[in-house]
Amino acid sequence: MSNLTKLKHEFTKSSDFLVALGDQKRQAIIVALLDPQVIHRGLQVTDLVDVTGLSRPAVSHHLKILKNVQLVDYRREGTKNFYYLTHQTKAIDQLKTLLDHVMETMICNQNL
Amino acid sequence: MSNLTKLKHEFTKSSDFLVALGDQKRQAIIVALLDPQVIHRGLQVTDLVDVTGLSRPAVSHHLKILKNVQLVDYRREGTKNFYYLTHQTKAIDQLKTLLDHVMETMICNQNL
DNA sequence: TTTCTTGGTTCAATATTTTAAACGATTATA
DNA sequence: TATAATCGTTTAAAATATTGAACCAAGAAA
Numbered sequence: 386m387s388n389l390t391k392l393k394h395e396f397t398k399s400s401d402f403l404v405a406l407g408d409q410k411r412q413a414i415i416v417a418l419l420d421p422q423v424i425h426r427g428l429q430v431t432d433l434v435d436v437t438g439l440s441r442p443a444v445s446h447h448l449k450i451l452k453n454v455q456l457v458d459y460r461r462e463g464t465k466n467f468y469y470l471t472h473q474t475k476a477i478d479q480l481k482t483l484l485d486h487v488m489e490t491m492i493c494n495q496n497l
Numbered sequence: 498m499s500n501l502t503k504l505k506h507e508f509t510k511s512s513d514f515l516v517a518l519g520d521q522k523r524q525a526i527i528v529a530l531l532d533p534q535v536i537h538r539g540l541q542v543t544d545l546v547d548v549t550g551l552s553r554p555a556v557s558h559h560l561k562i563l564k565n566v567q568l569v570d571y572r573r574e575g576t577k578n579f580y581y582l583t584h585q586t587k588a589i590d591q592l593k594t595l596l597d598h599v600m601e602t603m604i605c606n607q608n609l
Numbered sequence: 610t611t612t613c614t615t616g617g618t619t620c621a622a623t624a625t626t627t628t629a630a631a632c633g634a635t636t637a638t639a
Numbered sequence: 640t641a642t643a644a645t646c647g648t649t650t651a652a653a654a655t656a657t658t659g660a661a662c663c664a665a666g667a668a669a
Contacts, residue, residue: 389528389531389532392528392531393525396518396521396528397521400519400520400521400524401519403515403519404516404519406508406511406515407513408516408656408657409509409512410657412505412508412509412512413505415508416501416504416505416508419501419602419603420501421602421606424602424603424606429615429616430615430616430617431615440658440659441615441659442617442618442619442657442658442659442660443657443659445616445617445618446656446657446658463614463615463665463667464614464615464616464665464666464667465615465616465666466615470603472604474600474604477600480596481593481596484589484592487531488589490536491531491582491584491586492586520626520627541645541646542645542646542647543645543646552628553629553645553647554627554628554629554630554647554648555627555628557646557647557648558626558628559627575635575636575644575645576635576636576637576644576645576646577636577644578645578646
């Protein structure tokens, strides 16, 4: 398989993740969850509603997208769902690899 | 300025770039331009129309988005516009920095 | 049990993005 | 000078994403 074909696959694999990260509302959710004060116990949906100023269904929707790319997960406590960032950095690593490959290809062929 | 505030700014700065990279049609354009055969002279809009199967206005639209995030630029030759990937890796570096900071924050606070 | 809190889902409305048709401008070619 | 090729833009349509209202379910509290 050619390098270019591999790159194409890497792009496709990172596509959902890129889209998930690009949205500013979701970025706000991620940043809220990155807070050292909350990074372990996570935040409830209602907390995120307060932080982001979005409606609950909107927050719920964005959380689902973030969960699909395995950036967040949640833990149930009674009626409350605590959302937290997964420590799984696979998607991030994948994206970093892609960026490295793109740069490599760009720079490798720069002076041919 | 707190780390979290910095992260928020980095997210915002990379937002357009993330969105630009997330779209599969634009990914196809980028991959086509990454081909060692064309990475120097670039490709005309009509070539990209053939490669992607999109209409010319659609290609033109996506090229504008890619140009806005300074991932591509073009060179005029007569009536032809040759689009090529800029060798400017600023946006990529910025995104990599952001990803590193996110991972750092995630992992640093992991065992508190 | 009844009531309240929490939060997911559905569905319709809204907003945004993407697309193509039509047009115009520029340059090359006949 | 015509004619053809290349490409950007505008505008309206189509597709997609986002949102909120309304509803339902599960668990906690009274």
